[in-house]
């Protein structure tokens with residue numbers, strides 16, 4: 001190598017080192033990990049150190065979300081009316097289980113007294129529990145034949161449950177802030193002829209979420225409140241519509257999938273991922289929003305003009 005070339009290499013090497021040294025603080029500023037995390041090489045989980053409450057956490061979307069929350073570093077308080085199943089989920093994720101019928105204010109009150117005594121705070125409330133009315137022998141659910149008792153029962157779980165969940169969560173979260181995620185549905189956005197009370201209750205949840213979001217913002221509580229709107233997620237909720245026979249079941253699943261633009265039913269994890277985002281500080285600028293998780297069902301209409 002000629003001397004001239006050597007000089008060029010040295011200059012290149014030096015300028016590279018100087019540029020690197022100058023740019024390093026900028027890269028560090030963009031790195032979301034703290035200095036101690038960068039040093040230790042340990043990546044902070046998305047819900048690190050948060051205390052989370054999940055209603056209806058014994059199965060389906062609630063159980064899957066509780067598991068995912070725990071994997072992301074949260075301590076999860078699982079609640080439901082199916083105690084055995086709920087206890088199993090809580091044991092698996094090293095959280096705790098409490099019986100909670102979301103329509104009972106006295107049960108909410110004693111649950112929150114226990115959370116306050118034991119943990120002193122709550123960071124995340126996922127108001128997930130809900131019923132459609134077809135699993136619970138509540139009779140016909142169309143708007144012409146649904147009984148008033150059945151209408152009240154479904155609203156007491158789906159709507160009163162969310163109202164009480166928000167009310168008690170605000171009380172405990174307002175000191176330190178927090179995130180409330182309410183379970184609505186795509187049925188809260190469109191009419192459902194075969195599930196009138198369900199659709200009405202989910203529409204009210206969508207609206208109440210926005211009221212809670214604005215109220216907490218006005219009060220400067222640092223509590224965010226958002227709703228999730230799944231559609232066609234394969235969980236036990238669908239069992240009465242699918243039946244027990246494997247062949248018939250797969251046929252109905254295929255029929256439902258045919259009405260989903262993405263061509264298949266969703267999984268509980270598809271909803272859980274959105275809840276994790278809303279529960280985490282990544283969504284710190286998001287409140288009063290609604291998140292659709294439905295494979296595209298609500299994106300348009302099947303009656304649109306076509307060329308073929």
Ligand SMILES: NC(=O)c1ccc[n+]([C@@H]2O[C@H](COP(=O)([O-])OP(=O)(O)OC[C@H]3O[C@@H](n4cnc5c(N)ncnc54)[C@H](O)[C@@H]3O)[C@@H](O)[C@H]2O)c1
Pocket residue numbers: 055056057058059060061062079080081082100101102103128129130131132157183184185186187229230231232233234235236237238
């Ligand atoms: N699966 C879907 O396609 C779908 C779509 C939109 C919305 N959702 C909503 O998601 C939520 C979870 O549904 P899922 O599909 O996991 O159904 P799921 O039936 O598997 O789970 C519902 C859970 O809620 C519990 N629950 C019922 N009544 C309760 C009460 N009074 N108090 C406390 N817990 C109670 C049940 O025991 C069960 O564990 C529901 O609110 C449902 O309306 C589901």
